[in-house]
Amino acid sequence: MEDQALFEQHHKTGQTFSYGTAGFRSKSDGLDPVMFAVGVVAGIRSMFLEGSVVGVMITASHNPPEDNGVKIVDPRGEMMEQSWEKLATQVANSACESYEAFCHAVSVVCMSVGVKRSAMKGRIVVARDSRASGPRLLQAFLAGVKWVGNVEAYDYGTLTTPQLHFLASQSNIGKLEDKTSAAPLPRVHETAYYDTFLSAWTSIAQIAGFDSLPYPVTIDAANGIGAAKVREMLLNHPFFQKDVSLVNADWHAAALLNHQCGADFVKTNQRLPQGVEGSRAGINCSFDGDADRVVFYFCDSEAKFHLLDGDKLATLLARFFKTLLEDAGVQEQVSLGVVQTAYANGSSTAYIERILQVPVSCTPTGVKHLHHEAVTRFDIGIYFEANGHGTVVFSPQALQKLQDKLETVEVGPHAHRALQLILLFSKLINQTVGDAITDMLAILAVLSILKWSPETWDSEYTDLPNKLVKVVVPDRTIFKTTNAERQLTSPPGLQAKIDAAIARVLRGRSFVRASGTEDAVRVYAEAATETEAHLLAKEVDELVRTY
Ligand code: G16
Structure with missing residues (x-):
C-alpha cells in the first residue's frame, strides 16, 4: 500500500507518450508519471547490466521553457539501447493509466529481460538542466527509484547534458570489466569533467605552440545551464579569461531559456541572437539550453551574417x-x-x-x-x-x-606531432555525445593550429540557400518516412506532390518529417537561390498544411 501511495503522489492521466528522438519530451505539466516510470525503468536497466551505473538527464534541451523531458544514458555514456525504448514507452504509458496497469507493465518488462528486482542491485546518476519544473520532476523520478527498490541513486544537481553523459561513463570505468566492484556513488565528481578536457587543451596548446586564443570569442549560452558551467570552467582560467565573453548567461531566469537566443534560434532564423552585436570582432558561438549543441557565426565587414553550422x-x-x-x-x-x-x-x-x-x-x-x-x-x-x-x-x-x-x-x-595531436x-x-563546450574548444584549437580566420573557414565551400520551417498539424504521426527520412511513405500521394515542387526549382531538395521532440512537422528546402529555396519551403509547407 505504501508503494501505491508513492505512485499515486505523482500520478496524472490524459496523455500518451513515446520515447522519441531524445527520450520523452512534452509540456512539463503532465510529465510526473513519466518521470516516476523512468525512475523504475532506469533502475531495472542498471540491474539488467549487473549494477553498472546508468545515467538519467532531465532536460528538454532546445525546447521552450515550459517543456521538459527525460532520457536514459547507458553505462558507456551513449543513449539507451534502442530495443529498450519500446519498454520505457510501455511503462510510461501504463503509469498514466492506473496502478494496476503500471504494476503489470513493470512485471512484463522484468520478465522479458530476466530481472528479479528483489535479488539485484541498481545504480543511477541523475542531473537536470535549469528549467523551473526540474526540481518537481526530479522528485517524481526519485520516487520511482524508491519504488523499484534496491537502487542507489546519486543526484548531481544541475549539469549540462554532455556532463551527465561523461560522468555516467566515467563512473563505470573499471566496473564494466570488473562486475564485482561496487564503490559507492558518486564514483566521479563534476570536477573530473573540467580537469579532463582542460588538461587536453593545455597539452594541445603546448604541442601546437599557441598560448592564447586567435581572436575574441563570444559565447551565447541560451540562458541555460551551459552558462554556469562555462563560467566555472573557462572564465577564471588564464587561457580564456581575456578573450572569452559570455552573453545570455542568465540561467536562473527560467523564462528566458532559449528565448531569442541559443543554437536553435540562430540556426533556424539564420541571424544573430539577442545580446550579440554584429560589430564585435572575432567569432561568436551559440549553445542550446543544455549545451549539447553549438553553432558558430560572424559578421563580415559589410555586416553580413555568416553561419558556421554543424555541417x-x-x-x-x-x-x-x-x-x-x-x-x-x-x-x-x-x-x-x-x-x-x-x-x-x-x-x-x-x-x-x-x-x-x-x-x-x-x-x-x-x-x-x-x-x-x-x-x-x-x-x-x-x-x-x-x-x-x-x-x-x-x-x-x-x-x-x-x-x-x-x-x-x-x-x-612532423609525423610525431601529428600522432600526438590526434591522440590529444x-x-x-x-x-x-555532442558537447557544446568541448566541441567549441576543439574548433578553437583547430582554428588556432591552422591559423584560420572565420572567413577562411567559411570560404571552404558555399552553402546552398536553405530554409527550415516548423508546421503545426492536427496529427504529426501520420507523416512516416523512409530512406533516412528523405522521402515520405505516408500520407499517400504527398511525396509525389513534393517531388513535383522540387522539380520546378534549380538544384532543389526538400523533405518532410515529424519532429521527435516537438508536436510539429519539419519542412526543409534548399535550392540554387534564396528566392527559390524560400518558395520551395513555402510550397511544401502549404502541401503539408492542406493535406
Ligand atoms: C534532439 C536530438 C537531436 C535532434 C533534435 C531535433 O536535440 O538529440 O539529435 O536533431 O532533438 O529533433 P527533432 O527534429 O526530432 O525534433 P536536443 O538538442 O533537443 O536534445
Missing part, C-alpha cells in the same frame, strides 16, 4: 583529421568518415565527398543514430547534425595503433 564543424574537422592522418602516414590503416542527416546542406556533402574525398554516411535525425553509425563504420567517425549536435568518436583499436606507432616506430618530427584531440572531445 561546417564537420567539414573543418574532417579536413583537419584527414591532414593529420596523412602527416602521420597512417591514412591507409585508420579509416575516417563523416555521418550526416538529411538536413546536411548539399554543398557540405559534395565538399566532403568530392574535395576531401572522405566517405559520407546518412542516417535519420537523432544523435543516437549518427553515433551508432560513426562508431560502427569508421575508426575516426565525425558526426554532426546541421543544428550543431555532434562529436567525433575514435575507436580504441585505432588509438592503440597510433599510440604504438608513436612509441615504437622511428617517426620524423581524442581527449579534448567528449566522445560520449
Whole structure:
C-alpha cells in the first residue's frame, strides 16, 4: 500500500507518450508519471547490466521553457539501447493509466529481460538542466527509484547534458570489466569533467605552440545551464579569461531559456541572437539550453551574417583529421568518415565527398543514430547534425595503433606531432555525445593550429540557400518516412506532390518529417537561390498544411 501511495503522489492521466528522438519530451505539466516510470525503468536497466551505473538527464534541451523531458544514458555514456525504448514507452504509458496497469507493465518488462528486482542491485546518476519544473520532476523520478527498490541513486544537481553523459561513463570505468566492484556513488565528481578536457587543451596548446586564443570569442549560452558551467570552467582560467565573453548567461531566469537566443534560434532564423552585436570582432558561438549543441557565426565587414553550422564543424574537422592522418602516414590503416542527416546542406556533402574525398554516411535525425553509425563504420567517425549536435568518436583499436606507432616506430618530427595531436584531440572531445563546450574548444584549437580566420573557414565551400520551417498539424504521426527520412511513405500521394515542387526549382531538395521532440512537422528546402529555396519551403509547407 505504501508503494501505491508513492505512485499515486505523482500520478496524472490524459496523455500518451513515446520515447522519441531524445527520450520523452512534452509540456512539463503532465510529465510526473513519466518521470516516476523512468525512475523504475532506469533502475531495472542498471540491474539488467549487473549494477553498472546508468545515467538519467532531465532536460528538454532546445525546447521552450515550459517543456521538459527525460532520457536514459547507458553505462558507456551513449543513449539507451534502442530495443529498450519500446519498454520505457510501455511503462510510461501504463503509469498514466492506473496502478494496476503500471504494476503489470513493470512485471512484463522484468520478465522479458530476466530481472528479479528483489535479488539485484541498481545504480543511477541523475542531473537536470535549469528549467523551473526540474526540481518537481526530479522528485517524481526519485520516487520511482524508491519504488523499484534496491537502487542507489546519486543526484548531481544541475549539469549540462554532455556532463551527465561523461560522468555516467566515467563512473563505470573499471566496473564494466570488473562486475564485482561496487564503490559507492558518486564514483566521479563534476570536477573530473573540467580537469579532463582542460588538461587536453593545455597539452594541445603546448604541442601546437599557441598560448592564447586567435581572436575574441563570444559565447551565447541560451540562458541555460551551459552558462554556469562555462563560467566555472573557462572564465577564471588564464587561457580564456581575456578573450572569452559570455552573453545570455542568465540561467536562473527560467523564462528566458532559449528565448531569442541559443543554437536553435540562430540556426533556424539564420541571424544573430539577442545580446550579440554584429560589430564585435572575432567569432561568436551559440549553445542550446543544455549545451549539447553549438553553432558558430560572424559578421563580415559589410555586416553580413555568416553561419558556421554543424555541417561546417564537420567539414573543418574532417579536413583537419584527414591532414593529420596523412602527416602521420597512417591514412591507409585508420579509416575516417563523416555521418550526416538529411538536413546536411548539399554543398557540405559534395565538399566532403568530392574535395576531401572522405566517405559520407546518412542516417535519420537523432544523435543516437549518427553515433551508432560513426562508431560502427569508421575508426575516426565525425558526426554532426546541421543544428550543431555532434562529436567525433575514435575507436580504441585505432588509438592503440597510433599510440604504438608513436612509441615504437622511428617517426620524423612532423609525423610525431601529428600522432600526438590526434591522440590529444581524442581527449579534448567528449566522445560520449555532442558537447557544446568541448566541441567549441576543439574548433578553437583547430582554428588556432591552422591559423584560420572565420572567413577562411567559411570560404571552404558555399552553402546552398536553405530554409527550415516548423508546421503545426492536427496529427504529426501520420507523416512516416523512409530512406533516412528523405522521402515520405505516408500520407499517400504527398511525396509525389513534393517531388513535383522540387522539380520546378534549380538544384532543389526538400523533405518532410515529424519532429521527435516537438508536436510539429519539419519542412526543409534548399535550392540554387534564396528566392527559390524560400518558395520551395513555402510550397511544401502549404502541401503539408492542406493535406
Ligand atoms: C534532439 C536530438 C537531436 C535532434 C533534435 C531535433 O536535440 O538529440 O539529435 O536533431 O532533438 O529533433 P527533432 O527534429 O526530432 O525534433 P536536443 O538538442 O533537443 O536534445
